[in-house]
Amino acid sequence: MAPVLPCVPNAPDVAVIVPTFERPAHLRRTLASIDAQVGNQAIEVVVTDDGSTGETSEVVREYAKSCPFPVSFVTHQHAGFQLARCRNEGVAASRAEYLIFIDGDCVIPPDFVREHLRRRRRGIVLSSDVARLPKDASERLTLDRIAAGDIRKLIPIRERLRLRWSRTKARFYELTRHPRKPRLFGGANSLWRADYLAVNGYDENFTGWGAEDDDLRDRLKRCGIRIRSTPPHVAPLHLWHPPHATNPASWRDGNNVQYLLRPGKLRRCVRGFRKLERSEVLVRVLRVEIGADELAVLPTSYRYVPLNGSGHADVEIALFPGTSRFTNHADCRVLLILGPSVSAAEPLETQADYVVRPPANETPGTRVWSPRSELEKILDHVCGFRLQHDRAGGTAEAA
Secondary structure, three states, X not given: OOOOOOOOOOOOOEEEEEEEOOOHHXXXXXXXHHHOOOOOOOEEEEEEEOOOOOOHHHHHHHHHHHOOOOEEEEOOOOOOOOHXXXXXXXXXXXXXXXXXXXXXXXXXXXXXHHHHHHHOOOOEEEEOXXXXXOHHHHHHOOHHHHHHXXXXXXXXXXXXXXXXXXXXXXXXXHHHOOOOOOOOOOOEEEEEHHHHHHOOOOOOOOOOOOOHHHHHHHHHHHOOOEEEEOOHHHOOEEOOOOOOOOOOOOHHHOOOHHHHOOOOOOOOOOEOOOEOOHHHOEEEEOOOOXXXXXXXXXXXXXXXXXXXXXXXXXXXXXXXXXXOOXXXXXXXXXXEEOOOOOHHHHHHXXXXXXXXXOOOOOOOOOOOOOHHHHHHHHHHHHHOOOOOOOOOXXXXXXX
């Protein structure tokens, strides 16, 4: 893991973060396109590797010798596809206040960095789809052509039209404030470091192909940070390669989708840029005072505040009977029913992300059902401490 370097007054204008794994020929062209950027911006490059065993480190070493700007290389032992971890480690090794992410199989146009810096705004993430080159066009994208800046002519007409349509849809979603769109494309996006750290970066629970960018987008939007599309002429060119082994035939069949779509996920991921402990997750119990009876049903490893606690909480827990409504100042809402499930609890059930209730024909306090155990499963699941939610021994359903 790369050391976390503090931002300093003389830091570069922008850090370009380049994840890579076992594609040195692609990486060489990605780096050449960074070297060919126009403008007088101060750049630093961080190549963040997913544990390559080939010539990747040598490619970066040779590139750094000829560059007028600083180049860093970070890596870790390969243990499956860990793109989220690579991006977090790349940010940790950088110093700039503004971040650009480019995948190590993409070639960027000569004005890519300049345009991102010109359009940057606080609370805005800039992103665009990539132009996907077929195999023959990828082979014609040589280092000499990249140095000459003559790369856009290789984009097929159909791909140009697709990019324009993608931009049109993105602009529509921006204007209508769609809750989950436009998309955030991890291979070509930029944002302020402060915005990245506000959500604790990428969630490293995402391993294998896909969904880590959708998760980051969702959490950024929950913080009020908006996604804005860049124009098609800024789109990087994606070099052809066979799909990764974990790439599913359909997006919804991906291994990460169930975790992505879980209700009530927190805007701060716990396995992100900084690894959080359970004691750092703030849980608001909707009681003016938390007495001994309430403490007896709460998992001991989380941090609790009573109803009069100020500010935003990660999770709210409503105890029934005894609570009339949620405050809506938390990411996740959990209803714990300790008495008979009567109609009075229905309004709370409709507001809750999860409802925990005794099993049918079971009474609280028996050895079979433990509200503390069920609550701990819910909290661990929604926070990301537990990736598979075990429902055995009671009922704890998503509302």
